[in-house]
Amino acid sequence: MAAPNAPQNVLIHIIRRDLRLSDNPLFHAAAIAPDEERFDAHLPLYVFDAQHVDVSGFLQFEGASNPHKPPRSQVAGYHRCGPHRAKFLAEAVWDLSESLNEVGSGLFIRVGRIPDVVETLLSELAKKGAKVGAVWMTGHEGSEEKADEKAVASLCDSIGAKWKLWVDEKYFIHDHDTGLESIDKLPDIFTSYRKMQEPLREKPRPVLPSIEQGQLPPLVDAALVAPQPAPFRIPDTLERLVESLVAPVKNFLPNKPGFPEGAESAHPYKGGETVALQRLFDFIASGAANTYNNTRNDLLGTEFSTKLSAFLAQGCITARQIHKAMDSFERGTDPSFKDVEGFGVLSDKKDMSEDKTENAGMQFIRTELLWRDYMRLCHQKFGNKFFRLSGTQSYDRDDAASGSGSGSDGSTQRKRWKSPVKERALAQQSPTAEEVAEMLERFNEGTTGMGLIDASQRELLHTGYTSNRARQNVASFLSKHLYIDWRYGAEWYEMLLVDYDVSSNWANWQYVSGVGNDPRGEIRIFNPIKQAFDYDPEGKYVRAWVPEVSGLKKLENVFQPWTASKEDLEEVGLSDHVMVTKPVKRIEFYVGSKPRTNKRGGIRRGTRRGNPFKPPLSQYYGNDNSQPARENGKANGNANGNVNGNTQNTRVDSPVVNGTTRGPPGTGHHGRGSFNGVGRFNNNASFSPVANQGNDSGHLVPVNGSGSRPRGGSQRAGRGSYRNRGGQYGALQRGRGRGGGHNGNYTNGNHVTSAVKQLPDEGN
Numbered sequence: 117m118a119a120p121n122a123p124q125n126v127l128i129h130i131i132r133r134d135l136r137l138s139d140n141p142l143f144h145a146a147a148i149a150p151d152e153e154r155f156d157a158h159l160p161l162y163v164f165d166a167q168h169v170d171v172s173g174f175l176q177f178e179g180a181s182n183p184h185k186p187p188r189s190q191v192a193g194y195h196r197c198g199p200h201r202a203k204f205l206a207e208a209v210w211d212l213s214e215s216l217n218e219v220g221s222g223l224f225i226r227v228g229r230i231p232d233v234v235e236t237l238l239s240e241l242a243k244k245g246a247k248v249g250a251v252w253m254t255g256h257e258g259s260e261e262k263a264d265e266k267a268v269a270s271l272c273d274s275i276g277a278k279w280k281l282w283v284d285e286k287y288f289i290h291d292h293d294t295g296l297e298s299i300d301k302l303p304d305i306f307t308s309y310r311k312m313q314e315p316l317r318e319k320p321r322p323v324l325p326s327i328e329q330g331q332l333p334p335l336v337d338a339a340l341v342a343p344q345p346a347p348f349r350i351p352d353t354l355e356r357l358v359e360s361l362v363a364p365v366k367n368f369l370p371n372k373p374g375f376p377e378g379a380e381s382a383h384p385y386k387g388g389e390t391v392a393l394q395r396l397f398d399f400i401a402s403g404a405a406n407t408y409n410n411t412r413n414d415l416l417g418t419e420f421s422t423k424l425s426a427f428l429a430q431g432c433i434t435a436r437q438i439h440k441a442m443d444s445f446e447r448g449t450d451p452s453f454k455d456v457e458g459f460g461v462l463s464d465k466k467d468m469s470e471d472k473t474e475n476a477g478m479q480f481i482r483t484e485l486l487w488r489d490y491m492r493l494c495h496q497k498f499g500n501k502f503f504r505l506s507g508t509q510s511y512d513r514d515d516a517a518s519g520s521g522s523g524s525d526g527s528t529q530r531k532r533w534k535s536p537v538k539e540r541a542l543a544q545q546s547p548t549a550e551e552v553a554e555m556l557e558r559f560n561e562g563t564t565g566m567g568l569i570d571a572s573q574r575e576l577l578h579t580g581y582t583s584n585r586a587r588q589n590v591a592s593f594l595s596k597h598l599y600i601d602w603r604y605g606a607e608w609y610e611m612l613l614v615d616y617d618v619s620s621n622w623a624n625w626q627y628v629s630g631v632g633n634d635p636r637g638e639i640r641i642f643n644p645i646k647q648a649f650d651y652d653p654e655g656k657y658v659r660a661w662v663p664e665v666s667g668l669k670k671l672e673n674v675f676q677p678w679t680a681s682k683e684d685l686e687e688v689g690l691s692d693h694v695m696v697t698k699p700v701k702r703i704e705f706y707v708g709s710k711p712r713t714n715k716r717g718g719i720r721r722g723t724r725r726g727n728p729f730k731p732p733l734s735q736y737y738g739n740d741n742s743q744p745a746r747e748n749g750k751a752n753g754n755a756n757g758n759v760n761g762n763t764q765n766t767r768v769d770s771p772v773v774n775g776t777t778r779g780p781p782g783t784g785h786h787g788r789g790s791f792n793g794v795g796r797f798n799n800n801a802s803f804s805p806v807a808n809q810g811n812d813s814g815h816l817v818p819v820n821g822s823g824s825r826p827r828g829g830s831q832r833a834g835r836g837s838y839r840n841r842g843g844q845y846g847a848l849q850r851g852r853g854r855g856g857g858h859n860g861n862y863t864n865g866n867h868v869t870s871a872v873k874q875l876p877d878e879g880n
């Protein structure tokens with residue numbers, strides 16, 4: 117029945133990954149609209165989207181049937197949103213609801229699919245005699261997001277309401293200020309893009325004024341708003357909301373190790389704008405932002421980096437708010453920072469032509485924020501290529517050469533072709549599906565036997581966060597040491613990261629796996645042992661998260677427990693641990709002049725390939741070729757091997773990384789002997805160690821058990837930029853002998869990461 121005085125110009129404002137009241141153009145526009153354009157009622161709406169979060173915890177009663185399939189990732193079938201982000205999201209939504217209440221408004225929370233929810237609301241409002249004037253939402257990257265936008269637009273069309281898609285303004289540079297004529301013109305190398313945008317501190321638009329009490333249009337009368345349809349109910353406390361979201365996804369790993377005693381989360385923050393703004397303030401006020409350039413590659417603690425990524429991902433804060441706070445410190449306009457060293461360094465600066473230097477830490481933070489922008493722009497440019505095994509670069513080249521068809525994901529595809537190599541590999545099945553499943557399982561639960569990787573993976577399991585340095589190593593290890601389809605890692609991150617962001621995650625995984633925008637692509641390989649020595653020089657990080665190894669005294673043993681002596685292993689009770697008896701990967705390396713492997717039978721039997729002499733330190737630093745060359749030779753102590761102020765001289769006992777990684781004798785791959793894989797790996801009925809259509813990248817890919825097996829290889833054998841990776845594994849590899857090396861640096865089962873000249877690009 118029509119309500120008396122039902123509003124005739126309702127604004128429905130769909131909030132997505134813009135969970136903030138401040139610096140939010142949609143709230144701002146609604147608040148400052150001139151009288152003639154003012155809406156007479158406001159319906160801010162947040163939908164827990166069944167496409168991204170498992171909504172079964174919202175069912176009204178046990179046993180009710182959920183009309184939405186629990187959202188699972190495409191390749192591995194993991195939950196799309198795991199417990200850490202689910203909790204963070206609940207907190208962020210709740211926080212926004214409270215902020216809106218404080219300014220006299222409110223938030224309607226619903227569960228389901230956005231278009232369905234909007235349709236129900238529109239129909240109920242119409243029934244009650246109210247008229248919707250407009251529906252606003254912020255545009256987001258991602259084909260699912262775009263599909264939702266289209267669906268809502270068409271609903272608006274059907275009732276004659278205006279639909280407006282707003283630019284997502286949480287980025288550092290506003291989309292209209294990038295200077296790009298079209299997205300095709302986005303440079304494929306970050307450095308080029310950065311140079312286009314410098315000086316960065318001049319780029320962000322001003323932050324929008326805050327919303328005051330009573331400025332927003334009146335909240336629509338709840339009686340006009342369709343309630344949450346069955347079978348779901350909306351919890352009435354934050355605790356219940358968190359529980360509803362977390363319960364269905366919390367048991368994501370059967371063998372989850374316990375939370376190590378004494379370990380502390382580097383990301384103890386609750387979700388929401390309130391905490392985000394506080395964290396930003398604290399990070400500057402503590403002086404941590406000043407030193408960010410020196411600490412950003414650290415691994416432990418809250419202060420080595422901003423920890424703002426999760427807030428940025430959900431739009432609880434904007435990059436320009438971060439810029440503004442830093443700017444007010446540099447210019448000395450915010451007296452709350454007056455006691456921090458460097459306060460007001462730019463206070464009397466008139467313009468950028470004056471010779472004054474911005475704060476070094478803050479300069480780096482701005483660059484990182486630009487990386488974030490860049491990853492999103494890459495997503496815009498490459499679309500669904502982001503999710504393909506062969507990444508963003510290869511298809512264009514290939515398509516040009518060969519003619520192409522169109523894939524169901526809307527992207528251009530090479531025609532499938534039957535690969536005899538693949539057929540052979542399938543027939544031989546080596547390593548077996550179970551072996552690959554076990555490798556992945558060990559990778560996920562953090563028992564590979566590679567200390568840095570295990571520490572990072574366990575930190576991720578327990579806290580939802582791990583540092584950028586650790587992420588780079590993990591991604592490199594999976595794709596370039598284990599040769600496993602990098603998307604398994606990307607999807608594992610998608611489930612577990614508290615800061616998961618579709619563009620940042622997939623672009624970074626591609627970048628590190630050598631199929632994205634890194635000009636050094638596949639030749640940048642992180643040696644996780646050298647990296648551990650560089651960035652965890654006392655082993656504190658690995659010991660904190662892998663407590664089993666904490667009793668080992670020698671660092672090289674902490675970083676690879678299988679290298680410890682029999683006596684040492686017995687002493688700490690590790691002799692029979694799988695990390696020792698069956699490490700997923702062994703990397704031979706040197707400390708001083710002595711190889712740090714144990715002398716027990718078997719392990720040294722393989723032929724050591726690569727440089728047989730102990731290289732000088734300079735060569736040592738070249739040997740792990742993962743180090744990003746820093747722009748303009750600017751300070752990055754870590755990249756030069758100086759960790760936390762250590763000088764090279766103090767590192768004469770540093771591990772000299774010989775650069776040879778090898779599998780145990782007899783397999784040349786991983787783990788000694790054969791794995792007794794039990795195939796309990798999440799949803800994947802079977803894997804095949806097949807280099808995708810022969811040579812796409814040589815990664816292991818699933819055959820059954822996933823809806824989206826990568827389509828045909830983009831590269832035929834011996835062609836294209838990935839040819840060196842072909843035959844990296846299993847049957848393919850054996851069949852070929854050693855010939856597939858990258859400039860002689862790859863051999864079967866061995867990466868010889870010989871010194872590679874650093875190119876003037878930059879790592880992220």
Ligand SMILES: Cc1cc2nc3c(=O)[nH]c(=O)nc-3n(C[C@H](O)[C@H](O)[C@H](O)COP(=O)(O)OP(=O)(O)OC[C@H]3O[C@@H](n4cnc5c(N)ncnc54)[C@H](O)[C@@H]3O)c2cc1C
Binds near residue numbers: 422584
């Ligand atoms: C394999 C891999 C996966 C990643 N997945 C994600 C992801 O899903 N979401 C995400 O936000 N970041 C991702 N990153 C980037 C980066 O690791 C995190 O942004 C960073 O560790 C978050 O911690 P912080 O906020 O303290 O970062 P800080 O070091 O304080 O950096 C400041 C901000 O800059 C941005 N930033 C920093 N580095 C990058 C980068 N390489 N790419 C894009 N933005 C960056 C982030 O927004 C970050 O909050 C990934 C990196 C790798 C190597």
